[in-house]
Amino acid sequence: MSDQKAAEFVEADGLATVRLNSPALTREVKEELLGALRLAAESTTARAVLLLGSEKAFCVGQDLAEHARILDEEPEQALTTVREHYNPIVQTFESIQVPVVVGIGGACVGAGLGFALAGDVRVAARRAKFGTAFTGIGLASDSGLAVRLVRALGSARAMEMMLLGTTIAAERAHELGLVTEVVDDDAWEQRARELASVLAAGPTSAFVAAKREVRSASEGGRDLPELLEEEADLQNQLGVTGDHVGAVKSFLNKEKPAFSGS
Structure with a gap:
């Protein structure tokens, strides 16, 4: 069995890197991501932060298999995760004062989109897809998604994505302003790291x-x-x-x- 952590933190040369290795957010993943982000936020030597997902997916939001089990076994606990995990994660993003670059290698959906929009610069692979997903399972959004969509797109486009559950391709996301740059599928991480390194060496x-x-x-x-x-x-x-x-x-x-x- 792999001993790889669900979320990892590494800092070198003024750049703090947080890597999310599991695209589906179980309780364990959320707790490890929160811990890694807090290390980045509390660093006194990091001059930029780089947030990366896995190779084929950035983050697809809540692990619905785990959510369904909790709904069945402990229904009163099923949605406490918003205050217990999602809100602290987004608040930790907000507390990071230095630039945050997000590298998006694939699907970026639900809370994953909320996390990506909490960054300052977003680099996406051409294969990446973006969507809100919440109304499709009968829920309101979390992870600060609604407010960040409105800031990025305006209320009309944000309403379209939220109500219709529209999934958009990377090029369209770039046209709308959701992402900063779209690159070839084999270059997203390298390009995100390049930009983060430039920012880490800046004023x-x-x-x-x-x-x-x-x-x-x-x-x-x-x-x-x-x-x-x-x-x-x-x-x-x-x-x-x-x-x-x-x-x-x-x-x-x-x-x-x-x-x-x-």
Whole structure:
């Protein structure tokens, strides 16, 4: 029997990699994924995070065989997993301040789509498929999927995917803005790792600030003067960093800047 973990965490050269080895989310898989994500979120040396699925599927959501067994044996426990696992997983994603790149090698459905949309940059294999799946089994969505779909697609497209259970191909997902880039089936992991490595070698504080600004702008309920004030505060903070000062000098010297993350 393989001793491979359902979710693994590795960090090297400023890049924290979380790999989901099992596409169906059993209780064990969810607990290991949550643990791996917490390691990434709590790292003081990671300058970017890379989330990968298995070769043929990124994540297909809840393991329905396990769910059916719990419905039969312990019905009162069947849906506690939303608060016990899915919500903490998504909240941990949200707590990661550095850039998160997601590599999608195949099916990305249900909670898997929610997890993928919690990242900042998504690279998909051409064979990948994307769908919501929840209404097809008589459930509302979890994993923050509805809000992230609305942010990515707008309410009309999000409603279409949620109500009709539409499954879309990678190229269409790219056209709609669900994924950043589509590559050949044998290149998705390499390309995702390349992008994550570039981000891990970049101006980390500036990336953290950029994520904060985009989140603030997308959440709604904040007026322009408040957002402008946040921009001014962030500029003041970043203006004294080594990365900014060094990059300005490099620009003036017609050199490529080297970022330390400071």
